[in-house]
Amino acid sequence: MLTLCFCFFLFVVLLSSLQENVLSCNQIDHDSLISFHQHISNSLPLNWSSSTDCCHWEGISCTTFNNRVTHLWLPEKGLSGTIDHPFLANLSFLSHINLSHNHISGPFPVTLFHSLIHLKILDLSSNRFNGSLDSSFFNRASNLISFNVSNNSLTGPVPLSICSGSAFLEILDLSMNKFIGNINIGGCSNLKVFRAGFNSLSGWLPYDLYRLRALEEISLPNNRFSGPINDSIVLLSNLTVLELHVNELSGELPLDIGLLSNLEQLQLHTNSLNGTLPPSLMNCSKLKTLLIRNNRFGGEISNLDFSKLQLLEAVDFGNNTFVGKISNSLCLCRSLTAVRLAYNRLVGEIPPCMASLRSLAHFSVSDNYLSNVSQALNILRHCENIAVLFMSRCFNDETMPNDDDLSRLGNGFQNLQILTLGGCQLKGQIPSWIAKLRKLKVLNLSYNKIYGPIPAWLGDMPRLFVLNLTQNYLSGNLPRELGRLPALNSDNTSSDLSSLALPFLFDAQQYNRLFNLPRGLKVGYNKLSGNIPEEIGRLKLLHVLDLNNNEFNGSIPRNLSRLVNLERLDMSGNDLSGEIPESLTGLHFLSSFSVANNDLQGEIPRGGQFDTFPAASFEGNPKLCGYVIKRRCDHVVVGTQEEMVPESDEEEEPESSWYNVPFGLGYFVGLFLAVIITLLFNGSWRSVRADSTNYLETRSV
Ligand SMILES: *[C@@H]1O[C@H](CO)[C@@H](O)[C@H](O)[C@H]1NC(C)=O
Ligand SMILES: *[C@@H]1O[C@H](CO)[C@@H](O)[C@H](O)[C@H]1NC(C)=O
Ligand SMILES: *[C@@H]1O[C@H](CO)[C@@H](O)[C@H](O)[C@H]1NC(C)=O
Ligand SMILES: *[C@@H]1O[C@H](CO)[C@@H](O)[C@H](O)[C@H]1NC(C)=O
Ligand SMILES: *[C@@H]1O[C@H](CO)[C@@H](O)[C@H](O)[C@H]1NC(C)=O
Ligand SMILES: *[C@@H]1O[C@H](CO)[C@@H](O)[C@H](O)[C@H]1NC(C)=O
Ligand SMILES: *[C@@H]1O[C@H](CO)[C@@H](O)[C@H](O)[C@H]1NC(C)=O
Ligand SMILES: *[C@@H]1O[C@H](CO)[C@@H](O)[C@H](O)[C@H]1NC(C)=O
Ligand SMILES: *[C@@H]1O[C@H](CO)[C@@H](O)[C@H](O)[C@H]1NC(C)=O
Ligand SMILES: *[C@@H]1O[C@H](CO)[C@@H](O)[C@H](O)[C@H]1NC(C)=O
Ligand SMILES: *[C@@H]1O[C@H](CO)[C@@H](O)[C@H](O)[C@H]1NC(C)=O
Ligand SMILES: *[C@@H]1O[C@H](CO)[C@@H](O)[C@H](O)[C@H]1NC(C)=O
Numbered sequence: 001m002l003t004l005c006f007c008f009f010l011f012v013v014l015l016s017s018l019q020e021n022v023l024s025c026n027q028i029d030h031d032s033l034i035s036f037h038q039h040i041s042n043s044l045p046l047n048w049s050s051s052t053d054c055c056h057w058e059g060i061s062c063t064t065f066n067n068r069v070t071h072l073w074l075p076e077k078g079l080s081g082t083i084d085h086p087f088l089a090n091l092s093f094l095s096h097i098n099l100s101h102n103h104i105s106g107p108f109p110v111t112l113f114h115s116l117i118h119l120k121i122l123d124l125s126s127n128r129f130n131g132s133l134d135s136s137f138f139n140r141a142s143n144l145i146s147f148n149v150s151n152n153s154l155t156g157p158v159p160l161s162i163c164s165g166s167a168f169l170e171i172l173d174l175s176m177n178k179f180i181g182n183i184n185i186g187g188c189s190n191l192k193v194f195r196a197g198f199n200s201l202s203g204w205l206p207y208d209l210y211r212l213r214a215l216e217e218i219s220l221p222n223n224r225f226s227g228p229i230n231d232s233i234v235l236l237s238n239l240t241v242l243e244l245h246v247n248e249l250s251g252e253l254p255l256d257i258g259l260l261s262n263l264e265q266l267q268l269h270t271n272s273l274n275g276t277l278p279p280s281l282m283n284c285s286k287l288k289t290l291l292i293r294n295n296r297f298g299g300e301i302s303n304l305d306f307s308k309l310q311l312l313e314a315v316d317f318g319n320n321t322f323v324g325k326i327s328n329s330l331c332l333c334r335s336l337t338a339v340r341l342a343y344n345r346l347v348g349e350i351p352p353c354m355a356s357l358r359s360l361a362h363f364s365v366s367d368n369y370l371s372n373v374s375q376a377l378n379i380l381r382h383c384e385n386i387a388v389l390f391m392s393r394c395f396n397d398e399t400m401p402n403d404d405d406l407s408r409l410g411n412g413f414q415n416l417q418i419l420t421l422g423g424c425q426l427k428g429q430i431p432s433w434i435a436k437l438r439k440l441k442v443l444n445l446s447y448n449k450i451y452g453p454i455p456a457w458l459g460d461m462p463r464l465f466v467l468n469l470t471q472n473y474l475s476g477n478l479p480r481e482l483g484r485l486p487a488l489n490s491d492n493t494s495s496d497l498s499s500l501a502l503p504f505l506f507d508a509q510q511y512n513r514l515f516n517l518p519r520g521l522k523v524g525y526n527k528l529s530g531n532i533p534e535e536i537g538r539l540k541l542l543h544v545l546d547l548n549n550n551e552f553n554g555s556i557p558r559n560l561s562r563l564v565n566l567e568r569l570d571m572s573g574n575d576l577s578g579e580i581p582e583s584l585t586g587l588h589f590l591s592s593f594s595v596a597n598n599d600l601q602g603e604i605p606r607g608g609q610f611d612t613f614p615a616a617s618f619e620g621n622p623k624l625c626g627y628v629i630k631r632r633c634d635h636v637v638v639g640t641q642e643e644m645v646p647e648s649d650e651e652e653e654p655e656s657s658w659y660n661v662p663f664g665l666g667y668f669v670g671l672f673l674a675v676i677i678t679l680l681f682n683g684s685w686r687s688v689r690a691d692s693t694n695y696l697e698t699r700s701v
Helices: 002-023 027-039 086-090 135-140 207-211 231-235 279-283 328-332 352-356 373-380 432-436 456-460 480-484 508-515 534-538 558-562 582-586 647-651 665-682 685-700
Strands: 040-042 060-062 069-073 079-082 096-098 103-107 121-123 128-132 146-148 153-157 171-173 178-181 193-195 200-204 217-219 224-227 241-243 248-251 265-267 272-276 289-291 296-300 314-316 321-325 338-340 345-348 362-364 388-390 418-420 442-444 449-452 466-468 473-476 520-522 527-530 544-546 551-555 568-570 575-578 592-594 599-603 623-625
Touching: 027 040, 027 086, 207 231, 328 352, 352 373, 432 456, 456 480, 480 534, 534 558, 558 582
Parallel strands: 069 096, 079 103, 096 121, 103 128, 121 146, 128 153, 146 171, 153 178, 171 193, 178 200, 193 217, 200 224, 217 241, 224 248, 241 265, 248 272, 265 289, 272 296, 289 314, 296 321, 314 338, 321 345, 338 362, 362 388, 388 418, 418 442, 442 466, 449 473, 466 520, 473 527, 520 544, 527 551, 544 568, 551 575, 568 592, 575 599, 599 623
Antiparallel strands: 040 079, 060 069
16 A cells, blocks of 8 residues: 555656656746846736746747747737847747737847747737838748738838748738838749738839739738739739729739639729720629729720629729710629719619619719619619618709609618718609608708708608708798707717728728718708797707708797707808897807808807807898907997907998997987996896897887
């Protein structure tokens, strides 16, 4: 029994010492890592305790045969500081380094890697490295396979001979830095993924590029590359991604581009490419994304046969000079979710077969010469996923599709969130089928010939937060029911259009303009009359309120001051009378304000944003007075002389205003008494002024 126990004890001791030997990490590696740790700080603590085996530390792996550290894998650990110290140079078996998504700064750590002939994978992306890349690094890293320094602040030219030392390189990602000059990737014959977008690279696309037959992805967007796309690109038969957008490329597409039979993504938008699209492009049957907007491509669009592009999801031909009719073959691309043909010279009607595009969510044909808007809506209502429909300046001088035209709307457009039909000179009334679009957030019917009333039911549209009816022939009152609009009253969430924004369809600026639309009610340039309803004051989420150039009369509702988010308020060109409510000075975000050309009177309020509005905001109201328009109000009422501008300026005012009318002494005494008395009993300057101006007005009439 004793022997057995003793044997067991021995066995345990042996085992633990064995384990210690097998797993205890190399002392040099251990010390190097400890030094490394001391020179970076990390917000997420690492369990790197000296008393434990470093091969068991977080982010560390070792070889099994000699316990040397191979992996330093610490992405997203909140590391900061610099690593340009020699501590890692002794980790001579290191092959995999991932320090991505940290906050490491300073120069690219060339010295670290002097002995790193084993290095295969280096990911330093999404840090704050600056300075330039040194070619000596690539000369030594002879086994490098993957190199990612994207999303840093590296500068200068890219080293001349990246692959002269690193011939096995397969992945090279230099994107989102500040590299300049051209780029030499000759000799990178194993390169599969090449990304260098969002830099300031220039010159023609390097000839070497066309020789690297292993390339699967070329992504060089947002640089300043110029010149043509060389015909030899068609030799890169493994290419699946070609992104050259936002550069200065010119010339035509290679005629045989169809040889790129593996191509899934072709993004060439925002260049100066021209000519017709080679028919062979339509042989790239794996294409999912085809973005060529903002170029000078042209030609008959109906010549393009889309029938082989069964996988196509997004096509953007916007802002080119394509002519002709939309091809029926487009309907065969059953996976289409986004189609943009805007800003071309297309004619004819929307092909009826488009009704079968069940995935279509975004359709834009603005700025073309299409016809038959009723037909278009009747077809597109079958696309049950359609959420965005841009059709402004597309049809001309037709009739606004009415309820009869869309009588079978049924469940159509139940996902529609944006509908624009502006600038089409459409005649007719606002049709009630719009009331059925329960998810509609943005409705733009501006610049048409729509007449009749603004229907009260618009106020019950649950999500609507942009209503643009600018420049039509609308008449009658502004319905007080609009004050109910839920998305402008309280529902902050519904005004989010971000889910609709397919970023690849837009340049940043355009994207912001379209999908951060300010919540607005725009009914300017119509024939609306009556009072501005008090209820509008409930729309406290409103940012823009345009009531200008109508026939509104009565006074400005005081409670517009409850529109606390308002940035623009335009009431110019109406028949409004009475005073500008002092309460409007409480609108702290108001940066644009106009009541020009009305019949307002009294003193222009001062304080708040009102101190920033120019005279033009108030011009054309002969009975208004105040500092900003250089027209004096009554002395007693307004306060000290010094605040007012000199007489000489005022004399230039032609329609010499009411305060110049010579009043008798009795009036002044009377007014003075009235002021003093009101002051005593009311204690408020505001009421003093209001009362005295009323008094003045009755006297002067
Ligand atoms: C350190 O943490 C990692 C996981 O993050 C764990 O796998 C490892 O066992 C830990 N090592 C020590 C010595 O505690
Ligand atoms: C690297 O290791 C050697 C011993 O092998 C040591 O003398 C030297 O100081 C180490 N360098 C660093 C930077 O840790
Ligand atoms: C580095 O780590 C990040 C985060 O885990 C990961 O997304 C990335 O793929 C890794 N890099 C490499 C080259 O594997
Ligand atoms: C490089 O790293 C970034 C993250 O920082 C990642 O988005 C990108 O896909 C990586 N590049 C490659 C080629 O894997
Ligand atoms: C770039 O890095 C920053 C911070 O380092 C990070 O927030 C951002 O997501 C990164 N961008 C990409 C595209 O990886
Ligand atoms: C890198 O950034 C640091 C500050 O983080 C700055 O002091 C240094 O001059 C920069 N180096 C270069 C080459 O831009
Ligand atoms: C192209 O891809 C195929 C399949 O992945 C591969 O066998 C072939 O070697 C690649 N061609 C080149 C030139 O790398
Ligand atoms: C295309 O590239 C080849 C080299 O690959 C070159 O000889 C030829 O001149 C280039 N063609 C044009 C039009 O630039
Ligand atoms: C395309 O542009 C080039 C200049 O970049 C010009 O020489 C050529 O004639 C243009 N082709 C067409 C079809 O307009
Ligand atoms: C498209 O491919 C087919 C066969 O794959 C070929 O016969 C045809 O000529 C190609 N069309 C064009 C325009 O290159
Ligand atoms: C059309 O493309 C040109 C050239 O890229 C650009 O300058 C222009 O702003 C674009 N127009 C629109 C409306 O996007
Ligand atoms: C709405 O109307 C304004 C005129 O005030 C016009 O400039 C604007 O482009 C229209 N469209 C949208 C979506 O606001």
